[in-house]
Amino acid sequence: MNSKKEKTIIVLLLGFLFLSGWTPVTAASEKITINKANVQQGGLIKVTVPYDLKEGQVLFAGNDYDFKTEKNKAVTLVPVSYWLETKRYKLSVVNKEKQVLKKWSINVQDGDFDKSYLKVDKENQEKVKPTDPKRQKRRKQDKKLVYQARIASSSERLWTKSFIRPIAEGRVSTGFGATRYHNGNLANRHSGIDIAVPAGTPIKATNAGKVVLADDLLATGNTIISDHGWDVFSSYLHCSELKVKRGDKVEQGAVIGLVGDTGFSTGSHLHWSMSIGRIFINPADFIRLKL
Ligand SMILES: [Zn+2]
Structure with a gap:
């Protein structure tokens, strides 16, 4: 054994650990x-x-x-x-x-997302990818409205309790992130969860917040977007009726609309999504979130 060689190896090892960021953990860190x-x-x-x-x-x-x-x-x-x-x-x-x-x-x-196949008739197709110039114009304006709704968020957290499902009971017919195929063609990912319940079922605000959009849009029907502060937004699509208007402050659990099948929809359901800015997040992660 060459002890000089061993010492050199130990010195090199210590040097490497030091350079690789192995430093005593400070209280701040x-x-x-x-x-x-x-x-x-x-x-x-x-x-x-x-x-x-x-x-x-x-x-x-x-x-x-x-x-x-x-x-x-x-x-x-x-x-x-x-x-x-x-x-x-x-x-x-x-x-x-x-x-x-x-x-x-x-x-x-891997998000382990489902695959969802939809048969889309001409009427529904015209709501998402219209060929009619008038509808094309409306779709463009709608997209702008939705974009603008999520540009600014309250710097203060408007919620204090954990997030809740807007409808406590009800089967999830399409899960979060599902890969969507329209008539066999890849269309998108599913940005929220669909809760299949009868038309007229009350929709409750997932948490306290401020309504930033409450409007009838071509693709998503009667739509509500709420700001919860900290760039957290919730959306509720396809309502039969809106019970709030833009600017309203709502408490958690307040009835903000009724379930319907307005817009691109194949039966009455609530599409509920949660996002940070414009990045959609699994609503289950918000329900689990503790601050
Ligand atoms: Zn949906």
Whole structure:
């Protein structure tokens, strides 16, 4: 044995550990936490930091997310799009000088989404991909309205309780993220869950918030979008009746509309979706969310 060689190896190993970021854990870094490192496509990750790091950011999958402040901490909800490829991604917390304070390897797992095949008749087809110029114009305007509804969100969290299903009972006829085929052609992913219940069933607000859209739209029928603050939005589509108007503040559980089959629909149901900005998230992740 060459003891000089062994010493050199130990010195090199220690040097490597030091350079690779093996440093004593500081109290501040211990307080930087995430709620999960394994997440399914369409899920969300909660990142919590001490209050004095509120001007920092979270970097994930090519996007950056600002923190929202709570009493003695700062939090951000990071959306994992259902379009993200299944692999490992780096999630870093940086301070306002952009120095990395802590990082994780996030394992984005398959969302295990269903496949949903729909037979679409001409009438329904005209509501999503119209050929009539008048309808084309309306569809374009509708898309703009929906886009604008989610541009700004209250910087304050408008909710305090856990999110609830807008209709407690009722079969989920199409699950979140389902790959949709219209007449055999790949159309989209399903951005929410469909709850199949009779027309007229009351729809309850999933949480406290402010109505940012309540309108009759070509593709989604009578539609409600609510802002809950912190870039969290809920949407309720195909209503037979709207019970709220834009600007209304609603409490959790308030009846905001009735179930129907307006717009592109093949039977009475509520399409309920949740999003962070414009990235749709599995509503189940919001129901499970604890702050
Ligand atoms: Zn739906």
